[in-house]
Amino acid sequence: MKKLLSGNEAFALGAYHAGVVVATAYPGTPSTEILESIAEFDEVYAEWSTNEKVAMEVGMGAAQAGVRALVSMKQVGLNVASDPFMAASITGINGGMVVIVADDPGVFSTQNEQDTRHYAKLAKVPMLEPSDSQEAHDLMEVAFEISEKYDTPVLVRSSTRISHSKSVVDTESSRPKKLKSAAFKHDVEKYVMLPVHVRLRRPVVEERLVQLTAFCETYPGNQIIKGEKKLGIISSGVAYQHAREAFPKASFLKLGMTYPLPKKLIRDFASRVDKVFVVEELDPFLEDNIRAMGINVMGKEFIPRIGELNPGIVAEAAHRAGLLPEPSRPRATMRPGLPGRPPVLCSGCPHAGIFFVLNTIGQRSKVLDARGKSAEQGKLIITGDIGCYTLATYPPLRAMDTTACMGAGIGQAIGMEKAGVDAKVVAVIGDSTFLHSGITGVVDAVYDKSGITIIILDNGTTAMTGQQDHPGTGVSVKGEQTEKVVLEDVVKGCGVDDVKVVDAFDIKAIRAAVRTSLDNPQLSVIIVRGNCSVRAKRGAGQRAVDMEKCDDCEICLRIGCPAIQKLGDKVYIDVTLCAGDACTICQQLCPKKAIGPVSAGGSK
Amino acid sequence: MKKQDLIMVGVGGQGIVLASDILSDVAMAAGYDVKKTDTLGMAQRGGSVVSHVRIADKVWSPLIQEGDVDMLVAFEKLEAARWSYFLNPKGVAIVNNQTTPPLSVSLGITRYPPDKDIEAILQRTAGKYYLIDGIRQVKELGDIRALNLFMLGCVSSLLPIDVKVWQDYITRRLPSKILNLNMVAFEKGREEMSRAGVR
Numbered sequence: 001m002k003k004l005l006s007g008n009e010a011f012a013l014g015a016y017h018a019g020v021v022v023a024t025a026y027p028g029t030p031s032t033e034i035l036e037s038i039a040e041f042d043e044v045y046a047e048w049s050t051n052e053k054v055a056m057e058v059g060m061g062a063a064q065a066g067v068r069a070l071v072s073m074k075q076v077g078l079n080v081a082s083d084p085f086m087a088a089s090i091t092g093i094n095g096g097m098v099v100i101v102a103d104d105p106g107v108f109s110t111q112n113e114q115d116t117r118h119y120a121k122l123a124k125v126p127m128l129e130p131s132d133s134q135e136a137h138d139l140m141e142v143a144f145e146i147s148e149k150y151d152t153p154v155l156v157r158s159s160t161r162i163s164h165s166k167s168v169v170d171t172e173s174s175r176p177k178k179l180k181s182a183a184f185k186h187d188v189e190k191y192v193m194l195p196v197h198v199r200l201r202r203p204v205v206e207e208r209l210v211q212l213t214a215f216c217e218t219y220p221g222n223q224i225i226k227g228e229k230k231l232g233i234i235s236s237g238v239a240y241q242h243a244r245e246a247f248p249k250a251s252f253l254k255l256g257m258t259y260p261l262p263k264k265l266i267r268d269f270a271s272r273v274d275k276v277f278v279v280e281e282l283d284p285f286l287e288d289n290i291r292a293m294g295i296n297v298m299g300k301e302f303i304p305r306i307g308e309l310n311p312g313i314v315a316e317a318a319h320r321a322g323l324l325p326e327p328s329r330p331r332a333t334m335r336p337g338l339p340g341r342p343p344v345l346c347s348g349c350p351h352a353g354i355f356f357v358l359n360t361i362g363q364r365s366k367v368l369d370a371r372g373k374s375a376e377q378g379k380l381i382i383t384g385d386i387g388c389y390t391l392a393t394y395p396p397l398r399a400m401d402t403t404a405c406m407g408a409g410i411g412q413a414i415g416m417e418k419a420g421v422d423a424k425v426v427a428v429i430g431d432s433t434f435l436h437s438g439i440t441g442v443v444d445a446v447y448d449k450s451g452i453t454i455i456i457l458d459n460g461t462t463a464m465t466g467q468q469d470h471p472g473t474g475v476s477v478k479g480e481q482t483e484k485v486v487l488e489d490v491v492k493g494c495g496v497d498d499v500k501v502v503d504a505f506d507i508k509a510i511r512a513a514v515r516t517s518l519d520n521p522q523l524s525v526i527i528v529r530g531n532c533s534v535r536a537k538r539g540a541g542q543r544a545v546d547m548e549k550c551d552d553c554e555i556c557l558r559i560g561c562p563a564i565q566k567l568g569d570k571v572y573i574d575v576t577l578c579a580g581d582a583c584t585i586c587q588q589l590c591p592k593k594a595i596g597p598v599s600a601g602g603s604k
Numbered sequence: 605m606k607k608q609d610l611i612m613v614g615v616g617g618q619g620i621v622l623a624s625d626i627l628s629d630v631a632m633a634a635g636y637d638v639k640k641t642d643t644l645g646m647a648q649r650g651g652s653v654v655s656h657v658r659i660a661d662k663v664w665s666p667l668i669q670e671g672d673v674d675m676l677v678a679f680e681k682l683e684a685a686r687w688s689y690f691l692n693p694k695g696v697a698i699v700n701n702q703t704t705p706p707l708s709v710s711l712g713i714t715r716y717p718p719d720k721d722i723e724a725i726l727q728r729t730a731g732k733y734y735l736i737d738g739i740r741q742v743k744e745l746g747d748i749r750a751l752n753l754f755m756l757g758c759v760s761s762l763l764p765i766d767v768k769v770w771q772d773y774i775t776r777r778l779p780s781k782i783l784n785l786n787m788v789a790f791e792k793g794r795e796e797m798s799r800a801g802v803r
Contacts, residue, residue: 108643132666166641244665311669312672315669331669332689332690333670339709341652395713557710560707565709566709566712567710
């Protein structure tokens with residue numbers, strides 16, 4: 001049957017057909033939909049794990065118990081999960097274990113642009129790369145077979161344009177009726193990594209790599225596509241698709257397995273063509289490894305190392321390399337001067353009020369210049385974290401000084417305080433991020449007697465990746481009610497005495513809580529609670545501006561609400577966007593009381 | 605059919621991803637190879653959204669290169685101007701006459717380009733463009749969320765795919781509760797293009 005599937009949907013369907021029993025993940029763009037899709041199958045146990053490290057450990061345990069396990073995450077998730085990933089490599093598994101990691105070339109939604117392929121080499125595990133949804137589906141069965149045959153986790157590397165592109169998938173596959181049932185075979189020399197056992201496992205891992213190198217020479221996913229002799233392209237993943245389009249006549253070596261590399265096949269291909277051009281996104285991973293074999297290739301001196309490729313960029317690079325004629329017209333570029341439209345916090349966002357308060361108390365708009373810099377330290381330092389709330393960095397809210405990685409803000413705040421800065425340090429973190437990586441920071445703050453203020457923004461969801469549940473919501477990925485982890489109980493249980501919970505849409509209460517916390521020289525935590533507006537059902541009571549009362553002070557515009565707009569000299573509220581009674585922050589802030597419900601006579 | 609490379613652009617929340625999903629499924633149902641990909645910002649709403657849809661006998665890359673787009677479907681005017689550089693010189697632009705000022709405009713940091721500037725940009729970049737009053741028409745229908753089906757109605761007038769394939773697919777895809785309204789919006793889009801001289 002033919003279906004148009006995204007790469008992520010195809011991974012999930014392929015894994016289902018391959019007989020996956022346990023699937024785990026933590027949401028992260030562009031990998032999130034893999035778990036969401038597989039969770040729809042009743043036969044698969046699926047969970048949002050607390051973080052990627054836990055996801056990897058649950059997957060490892062399931063595989064060691066003898067069933068097939070799928071673990072998925074975005075590329076920086078593998079940084080978090082790298083410890084158990086390395087551990088699974090040395091112990092080996094039992095049932096198949098496949099780890100899908102999705103890179104983000106072009107950085108659409110990540111804090112860096114790292115190339116996951118290096119992890120395959122570091123962990124000495126095989127790596128497969130699909131170039132469209134059909135391959136994403138089909139290679140799951142192959143990946144599990146390799147995993148089981150060679151007793152190793154298998155890394156499947158995706159990227160934004162694989163995970164988030166839809167293409168036609170034709171499949172007649174079905175899930176096997178009978179699957180191996182779980183049974184753990186005790187084997188301390190294999191699973192208990194005491195140094196003495198590690199020494200036994202090391203040669204096994206090296207020998208495994210030798211066997212995998214032999215296997216990949218005949219792996220059908222590595223394939224030569226015959227074309228003209230004068231140019232040979234070596235490529236993999238989505239870069240292969242760009243290259244096929246840019247070089248309709250060239251010969252191709254398409255690599256479906258990119259670690260270890262099929263050295264004989266590469267030598268054979270290189271000897272059959274006059275020149276070899278390596279087309280790959282991000283780092284020269286293939287290129288460096290092929291050059292190390294003594295084969296002279298062209299690549300990153302022409303193909304950009306930074307950002308996402310497309311057929312035009314590849315063709316342009318090929319022209320610079322003297323491999324293609326000059327394009328008939330130069331590649332067009334975006335017209336400068338048009339106002340940008342970066343993502344913003346939504347109308348009715350529960351983060352807007354707290355950031356408005358932090359902005360005003362910290363006088364941030366005065367302290368920071370247009371680019372967010374200041375030579376002099378303000379009276380409030382705000383360390384941030386990963387989530388929608390990172391958008392509060394931009395004007396008008398301008399209430400964030402750092403964003404590094406999941407959970408880092410709390411540790412950074414403690415570090416700044418211990419370094420002796422002459423300002424109060426506030427760490428801001430979302431609910432899902434807090435559970436992912438923030439708790440250990442709180443424990444550190446308690447134990448090491450920190451006096452920072454930690455603000456947990458509890459919007460009851462993992463918002464930025466598209467409203468996924470987490471331990472704090474008490475709902476599983478399958479939509480079932482489960483035990484809810486209560487944030488204030490966790491914080492109090494860690495030993496924090498000053499814990500306040502405030503309503504995200506009550507500006508007075510937020511202001512009072514922030515003031516008293518900032519005055520407290522001891523550690524304090526404020527939980528700002530309010531539903532994510534995307535998740536909340538659109539309610540009644542949309543607001544409007546009464547133009548007769550409005551004196552154009554623009555305070556309402558400083559919330560950064562996309563429903564509050566100004567064209568010319570008229571401030572108005574777009575009723576189709578306004579969250580209404582659920583929010584009312586603008587009404588609370590308006591000094592002229594010019595904002596009220598539409599029905600109460602405010603004009604549009 | 606000659607290859608058709610389309611981009612659909614607008615503001616997050618306007619239903620562009622669903623619209624490009626429907627277009628892609630319809631093209632597949634009509635027997636073509638299809639690839640589609642969305643470029644979303646990091647948040648859910650409010651940012652600039654671009655969706656690439658490629659329809660041909662065989663499609664390789666999911667991304668259309670700059671200057672190769674045959675049809676630009678813009679749900680908002682500023683986004684039409686922003687992404688029009690993707691058009692090939694003979695490309696067609698369908699632009700919904702809607703103004704949604706970005707935050708920087710509301711804050712007075714930047715200025716929303718006047719209509720004549722936007723039209724001048726489209727004149728330079730598009731072989732032909734249609735400025736249509738989609739948002740007004742769907743408001744009259746009573747639900748602005750039908751804008752994506754209105755825009756698809758416009759698109760359907762310009763693509764060599766039988767309208768029955770569209771209607772069948774939309775009937776299967778949309779929940780019955782909202783089907784009628786959306787089918788009317790789709791037809792209104794077709795009428796709009798026929799008034800503009802497309803047959």
